[in-house]
Amino acid sequence: MRNLHKTYPFEPLQLNYTPEELSPKFSPEAVKVHYNGHYMSYINNLNAVLQDYPEYRGWTLDEFFSRESELHAEARNPILRNAGGIFNHETFFSHLKPEGKPEPEGELADAVIEFFGSFEAMKEEFIAEALKVFGSGYAFLVVTPQSWIQIITQSNQDTLSEKNYTIIAAADMWEHAYYLDYQNKKRDYLENLWELFDWEQAEKTFETINEKNKKFEFGF
Numbered sequence: 001m002r003n004l005h006k007t008y009p010f011e012p013l014q015l016n017y018t019p020e021e022l023s024p025k026f027s028p029e030a031v032k033v034h035y036n037g038h039y040m041s042y043i044n045n046l047n048a049v050l051q052d053y054p055e056y057r058g059w060t061l062d063e064f065f066s067r068e069s070e071l072h073a074e075a076r077n078p079i080l081r082n083a084g085g086i087f088n089h090e091t092f093f094s095h096l097k098p099e100g101k102p103e104p105e106g107e108l109a110d111a112v113i114e115f116f117g118s119f120e121a122m123k124e125e126f127i128a129e130a131l132k133v134f135g136s137g138y139a140f141l142v143v144t145p146q147s148w149i150q151i152i153t154q155s156n157q158d159t160l161s162e163k164n165y166t167i168i169a170a171a172d173m174w175e176h177a178y179y180l181d182y183q184n185k186k187r188d189y190l191e192n193l194w195e196l197f198d199w200e201q202a203e204k205t206f207e208t209i210n211e212k213n214k215k216f217e218f219g220f
């Protein structure tokens with residue numbers, strides 16, 4: 001279970017796959033460094049910061065983002081950067097699936113055609129937007145509350161949590177995410193990452209949001 005609604009002490013997300021299962025798109029070594037080194041450091045750092053601020057130990061990650069203005073000025077950056085690092089990494093890792101279906105079907109597939117023209121066009125646009133991230137950040141494929149599909153990028157560990165978008169796929173554009181396996185070849189990284197996106201999960205997410213909209217439209 002992801003950490004968004006959990007509180008201190010934060011614990012790492014257990015992945016549904018082993019580092020070896022992402023091979024050959026990612027080497028097990030690179031996945032382990034990403035998970036054990038980078039992701040875990042955000043967990044450990046947030047827990048360490050909260051040692052000094054016991055008043056926030058009952059807050060969920062979601063509350064850190066939504067009640068940001070209530071945080072002490074000196075605690076705000078350390079908390080938000082680490083909470084963002086946890087949220088974004090869990091988003092990234094939890095939307096990957098080894099040997100998943102190569103592209104979505106059903107309502108999501110129809111929406112992809114409506115918004116991008118084709119699955120291939122969506123992929124190209126996603127990669128193009130991800131490559132525009134300057135420095136560190138993320139590219140997210142999201143579903144808006146109106147069931148629109150959009151590509152949104154963010155800098156550093158800024159999150160989309162306050163915008164009511166539901167993320168269905170994420171590309172970590174921090175150098176640590178690709179450098180061990182792909183060095184400066186960011187496009188190769190993104191092409192391979194794209195093939196690991198979990199379209200089955202994305203279909204279910206999209207259908208749930210779409211269902212709510214249909215009820216709203218028809219006034220049920």
Ligand SMILES: [Fe+2]
Nearest residue numbers: 038172174177
């Ligand atoms: Fe990362």
